[in-house]
Amino acid sequence: MVKKYTGLARLERNWGILFALPAILGLCVFTVGPVVGSFLISLTDWDIGSTAKFIGFGNYKTILTEDPLFTKSLSVTVYYAMGSVPLGLMLAFLVAMLLNQKVRGLSVFRTIFYMPTIVPALANNFLWMWMFNPDFGLLNTFLKMAGLPTSQWVYSESTAIPSLIMMSAWGMGNTMIIFLAGLQGVPTHLYEAVAIDGGNAWHKFWHITVPSMTPIIFFNLIMALIRTFQVFNEAYVMTQGGPNNATLFYVFYLYRTAFTETHIGYAAALAWILFVIIMVLTYVIFKTSDKWVHYEGRSN
Amino acid sequence: MQITASPSAGRRHLPGRRVFFRAVVYFLLIFGGILMLLPFYWLLRSSFMSNGQIFMYPPQWIPDPFHWENYPEALTSMPFGRYFLNTITIEVLTISGVMLTSVISAYSFSRLKWPGRNIVFAVLIGTMMLPYAVTLIPTFMMWRAFGALDSFVPLFVPAWFGGGAFNIFLLRQFFMTIPKDLDEAAYMDGASPPVVLWKVLLPQLKPALIVVCIFTFIDVWNDFLGPLIYLSSDSNFTLSLGLATFRGLYNSQWGYLMAAAAVVLAPIVVLFFIAQRYFIEGITLTGIKG
Numbered sequence: 001m002v003k004k005y006t007g008l009a010r011l012e013r014n015w016g017i018l019f020a021l022p023a024i025l026g027l028c029v030f031t032v033g034p035v036v037g038s039f040l041i042s043l044t045d046w047d048i049g050s051t052a053k054f055i056g057f058g059n060y061k062t063i064l065t066e067d068p069l070f071t072k073s074l075s076v077t078v079y080y081a082m083g084s085v086p087l088g089l090m091l092a093f094l095v096a097m098l099l100n101q102k103v104r105g106l107s108v109f110r111t112i113f114y115m116p117t118i119v120p121a122l123a124n125n126f127l128w129m130w131m132f133n134p135d136f137g138l139l140n141t142f143l144k145m146a147g148l149p150t151s152q153w154v155y156s157e158s159t160a161i162p163s164l165i166m167m168s169a170w171g172m173g174n175t176m177i178i179f180l181a182g183l184q185g186v187p188t189h190l191y192e193a194v195a196i197d198g199g200n201a202w203h204k205f206w207h208i209t210v211p212s213m214t215p216i217i218f219f220n221l222i223m224a225l226i227r228t229f230q231v232f233n234e235a236y237v238m239t240q241g242g243p244n245n246a247t248l249f250y251v252f253y254l255y256r257t258a259f260t261e262t263h264i265g266y267a268a269a270l271a272w273i274l275f276v277i278i279m280v281l282t283y284v285i286f287k288t289s290d291k292w293v294h295y296e297g298r299s300n
Numbered sequence: 301m302q303i304t305a306s307p308s309a310g311r312r313h314l315p316g317r318r319v320f321f322r323a324v325v326y327f328l329l330i331f332g333g334i335l336m337l338l339p340f341y342w343l344l345r346s347s348f349m350s351n352g353q354i355f356m357y358p359p360q361w362i363p364d365p366f367h368w369e370n371y372p373e374a375l376t377s378m379p380f381g382r383y384f385l386n387t388i389t390i391e392v393l394t395i396s397g398v399m400l401t402s403v404i405s406a407y408s409f410s411r412l413k414w415p416g417r418n419i420v421f422a423v424l425i426g427t428m429m430l431p432y433a434v435t436l437i438p439t440f441m442m443w444r445a446f447g448a449l450d451s452f453v454p455l456f457v458p459a460w461f462g463g464g465a466f467n468i469f470l471l472r473q474f475f476m477t478i479p480k481d482l483d484e485a486a487y488m489d490g491a492s493p494p495v496v497l498w499k500v501l502l503p504q505l506k507p508a509l510i511v512v513c514i515f516t517f518i519d520v521w522n523d524f525l526g527p528l529i530y531l532s533s534d535s536n537f538t539l540s541l542g543l544a545t546f547r548g549l550y551n552s553q554w555g556y557l558m559a560a561a562a563v564v565l566a567p568i569v570v571l572f573f574i575a576q577r578y579f580i581e582g583i584t585l586t587g588i589k590g
Contacts, residue, residue, distance in 0.1 A: 008487055009413065015493035016412030023405035023468060024420060026461025030439065031427045037438030048444075095332060101325050111576050112333045115340075118572050119565060120522040122540040126547070126561040127339045130346065130554075138342045141359050170336065177580055222429070230431055233524055237544060251433050259529060264437050271433045278431055 038268045046265035059269035070270070072245050073253040074277075076161065080249065081228040083165035088224055089217065092172040096179035097209075110180070114173035125237040128167050129154070154239055157246040164234055164247065175220045182216035183209070214293040222282055229278055250274055343565070347371070347558035354554050367555060374556035375563065378549075382535060383542035386452075390538065391520050393456035398516045399509065402463030406471030407497050411483060421472075428465045440529060454530045455523075459516075467512050474508035475501070511578050514571065521568055539564050 042059055046052035063070045095113055099106060119127070131138050132153035140150040153163040190208045199207070235241050235252035254274070258267035346354055347370055348363040408414070409421045443454040462468060478501060486496045502509075527541040537545065543564055550556050572579065 011492060012412045013414040016408045016414035016417065019404035019408035019412065019493075020414070020417070020420065022401040022460065023409075023424065023462030026401075026458060027420075027424055027427065030458050030461060031430065031435060034435035034438035034442070035430070037441075038434050038436075041437060041441070095329075098325050098329050098332075101322070103325060103329060107576070109329050109333060110580060111573070112336050114576075114580070115569070115572065116336060118518055118522075118568050120540055120568060121524045122522075122543045123343075123561045123565040126543075126557060127343050130342060130558065131339055136355050136357070136359070138338065138359075141357070145358070170339070226429060226431065230433060236528075237524075237547075254433055254436075255525075258437055258440075264441065268437045271431070271437060275431055275434045282429065 038271055041265055042268035042272050044265040046263075048262040048264055052265065055265075059266050060273070063266070063269055063273060069245070069248065069253055070273075073248045073250045076246065076248050077229055077231070077250040080161050080165060080168075080231065081225065083162065084168040084228050085221065085224045087165060087169050088172040088175060089220060091169050092175035092220070093179050093213075093217075095172075095176050096183055099176075099180055100183040110177070113176055116170045117173040119171075121233040122237060124171075125233060128170075129238055131167075132163055154247070155243065157243050160239060160243065160246040164231075164238075167234070168228070175224065178220060179213070179216060182213050186212045211294045215295055218285070218289055218293045222285060225281055225285075226278060229274065340569075343558050344562060346554060347562045349555050351552070351554060370555045370559040371563070374546075374550075374553075374559040377556065378542060378546055378560075379534070380539070380542060380560070380563070383537050383539045386536060387521065387538045387540075390452050390455050391517060393452065394459040394520050395513060395516050397456060397459035397461075398463035398467055398512060400463075401460055402467040402471055402512060403502075403505070403509070404497070405462050406468045406475055407493075407501065409468065410472045410475035411480070411501075412493060424462075424465045425469060428469070436529075443530065449530060450532045450536060451530075452536070455520075455526050463512075463516075467516070470512060470515075471505070471508055474505060478504050507578060510575065514575050514579060517571065518568060 041052070043054060043056055044052040045055045045058065099109055099113075103109065116124070132155070134140055134150065134152050134155055137153070139153065143150045151159055151163075154160045186209060190212070191204050194204050194208055230251050231249045232251040232255065235247050235249045236255070239247040241248040241252055241256070250270075251274070254267050254270045257270060258264050345361065345363060348366045348368065349360070349370075350367050353360055353363060353367075409417060409424075439454070443449060446453075448454055458464075482500050482504075483496050486500050491499070522540065523538075524540045524544070527538045528544075531537055531541060534545075543560055546560055547557060
């Protein structure tokens, strides 16, 4: 019996490693390697087609002290994230709450609210250029019909980012589905306890729903931050970073530096700065999460 | 079991308020649902219109007349057949790689014991949070060094190495739901791990495989940055890249543009409606555990 078990353990080990091998190789070649590689590239003055020249932290120094487009693209991205992340989370939470009210036709509504997230980026951007068109877009058509002043939407410097924030809210379906799954997992006896204590709907929401949902809010918050800091398609397809750099998203600036201007050393340094910013943000949120995220089974 | 129903007793004296509450819920859902669908409708409507109709005010909600010819004209103005074929080729090469390697990796990470397994898995999951911008440039330079630019190689080969952390994670979650007794019984009969995977586990895993398959299909179909960076000659373009070029060439032909966009959009929407149940299950399973 003992012999048989060790035989099985050996079998498991050998097959286990063999089966995990593609993933391990992939991790090394397509993730760990490139992460290290991009740091090394970031220390060089290197244009595609020429030879690399080691310049230490020269790129970082230039970016942080004398690159106005870096400052611009970072502030554009932060502005976008500050609007898009809270708006998306709140709307997704609201819709999930509504869908959790034992409504009829749940699967139909769920499908409708999820659908925008599966739209190919290109088609999505076309669609919204169409919505935003100042002359014959749907949004201005509505404003005109309501007798309100129309807007230039993505075509004007001041309204471009708010327009894109609004557009991002349309794609909150993924976040919503995850919230909905979480809401369905909140134990009903907790609500009953509040009802017995004479609590109303608001008490249930504030004292049961929100605390139970904090791990999921936390998860969605981190994922949304990582996503919004890397917005690219909107800038590339819809605005080309304009007007007047109003939508010069960070990754679009990085793309332009690397693949249009071919300064890959400089672009790699931009990528690493973004990496560090996202890591710091994630770290800060993780640190504060002790104070506001409640995990089930953990004592108060 | 208990005769008293205290939770509902509290509500019973407020039927009016309750009806009102439900009416508000439905109103918000229907209103929100219309807002979600409206852009789709606007796209579809415009795809059947001439420029003259599009510029009209007040707008036509239903095109009059229908310009069906927008579709054939848009589709023949560029080699969309070629783009479609390219996209499908990348789909097949990617999906087969993902299916094969993510299943065996997820199996290994969830049910086979080997030293260092948990650390490797933790690192793998950690990479889901890595910004893609960081790996973009070195990966590009690597493919350039291999002479693989302007081919499908950089687009599908990574799929054969694990099939992506997300898919491994998703399949692992599914594997965890299958009782381990099944494996053990098969081992007692002298089966080896690959036999257990193939004969015992795979049949149970069908819904999960469908989820992975659909997610991968959509990812590939929607990928824009990858083809944009790696493909340069027109004959290698994918649909999304072709659509972007199309936009540059037919900037003022809005009807054509919308027709082309609708054609790229249609397969995904149809697929989504057919498989929406699997979809939601997949997201739920990974999201909640994440």
